[in-house]
Amino acid sequence: MSREAQFLTAIHSNGLRMTRQRQxxxxxxxxxxxxxxAEAIHDRVKARDPRxxxxxxxxxxxxxxAMGLVKEHSLGEEHGHFEMVQKVPHYHFTCIGCRQVIEFEASAVMEAVQSLIDREGVQVMDVHLSLTGYCSNCREERATNHEVKVEV
Amino acid sequence: MSREAQFLTAIHSNGLRMTRQRQxxxxxxxxxxxxxxAEAIHDRVKARDPRxxxxxxxxxxxxxxAMGLVKEHSLGEEHGHFEMVQKVPHYHFTCIGCRQVIEFEASAVMEAVQSLIDREGVQVMDVHLSLTGYCSNCREERATNHEVKVEV
DNA sequence: GCACCTATTGATAATAATTCTCATTATCAA
DNA sequence: TTGATAATGAGAATTATTATCAATAGGTGC
Structure with missing residues (x-):
């Protein structure tokens, strides 16, 4: 089932309505x-309907x-970023220097989550692994600058 | 070296000053x-010095x-929560129902991080794994309620 | 101990992201 | 086509955090 069809089904089974905006x-x-x-999504949507x-x-x-079709990530910033949920879970590394995002998979993470589920009997709705640091480029730049000061 | 001594050293080596408030x-x-x-920390500190x-x-x-002595977590809420950095890294599961936090260790996570470091040459400054869901109690309550509706 | 330089503070204004309010519009079942 | 009500748009409100700035207080040199 396509994601659009999934969305439509979830909407109707909850007594909600499909609108041009949601589409x-x-x-x-x-x-x-x-x-x-949210701002970037708004911009792109406005390009097709300014209202x-x-x-x-x-x-x-x-x-x-809420329907599990979209995930929100913080990516080291104070506001949220959004993406469609993928089949295979993946995680994010965000470079503090150039803001680039590197996605990566790691099956070990879901294994660790499963062992928590087995041990505690919890139901996990959302898994969020996020790394921040410096990509290889920014790392080199910083190394040559000999930064030692704490930057607040 | 105690954390207080670490803090003092880091402060002095950066030309900063130790104050009663920081202490x-x-x-x-x-x-x-x-x-x-932050609010809860403020309350507790005010109990000792209302100013x-x-x-x-x-x-x-x-x-x-910035000195690496404290970590900030989101714990599924829109504002930050803080704790001293521990020797062994640990992660958090937050129950959406009762807000309880379960801490857990998982060495597999740092192994996955290490393999990203090896592959991409990045420098990782911060690792943040956070789970949300329902603890075993809240899970049972929900099951008996037969909830199917999407709650937004 | 005293004076000086300037880091730090307290109070509050400002900002940023997100949510709420409410009158108006539009979906969709009958 | 109509009616009930879900959804929208615009902007106010809220929440968490950061910035501003005059007053205060560490800590170094004397």
Whole structure:
């Protein structure tokens, strides 16, 4: 089942309605391989329909998250970034220097999560692994600068 | 070296000054095994010196984070929670129902991080693994309620 | 101990991200 | 086509955090 069909099914089975706005926001998310924030999604959606408000973007993202179709990441920033949920779970490394994001897979993570489930009997709804640091380029730059001071 | 001594050394080697406020905030953090947010830390510090402002708490937390003595977690909420860095890395599961936090260790996580370092040549400054879901109690409650609706 | 330089503080204004409010519009079942 | 009500847009409100700035207080040299 396509994600659009999944969305439609989830919407109808909850007594909700499919709207042009929800349709467009889903399309923007599906078309992008990046990790857009709400503002960026709003910009792209507005390009197709200038009347859509930012609040609707937030509302739809909350809905998609609740349905498990979208994940939110912090990526070392103070505001959220969003992406469609993939089949294989993956995680993010964000460079503090150049803000680039490196995605990576690591089956060991879900194994560790499973052992927590086995031990504690919890039900895990969301797994969030996020690394920050310096990519190899920014790492070299910093090394030559001999930074020792604490930067607050 | 005690954490207090570490803090003092880091402060002096950066041309900064040790103050009563910084001292108190560090003591509050060390005395607590919980994951306090800035407001809670402020409350506890005020009990010992009512003049201390919230801004100073945030400034000191930022300083301690930059020095690697304190870690900030989101714990599924929209504001930060803080704790002293421990020798052995550990992670957090937060129950959406009762807000309880379960801490757990998982050496597999740092192994996965190491393999990313080896592969990409990145320098990792911070690792953040956070799970949300329902603890065994809340899980059972939900099961008997037969919830199917999407809650936004 | 005293004075000086300037890091730090407290109080509060400002900012940023997100959520809420409410009158208006639009979906969709009958 | 109509009616009930879900959803929207615009902007106000909220929340967490950061910035501003005059007053205060570490800590170094005398």
């Amino acid at each position: 467009l926001i889903l399309e923007v998310l599906e078309a992008s391989q990046e990790h857009l924030d 859509i408000g930012l609040a609707t973007v937030y509302r739809t993202l909350a809905l998609l998250k | 108190l905030i560090l003591e509050v953090l060390e005395a607590s095994q919980e994951h306090l947010d 201390i402002g919230l801004a100073t708490v945030y400034r000191t937390l930022a300083l301690l984070k």
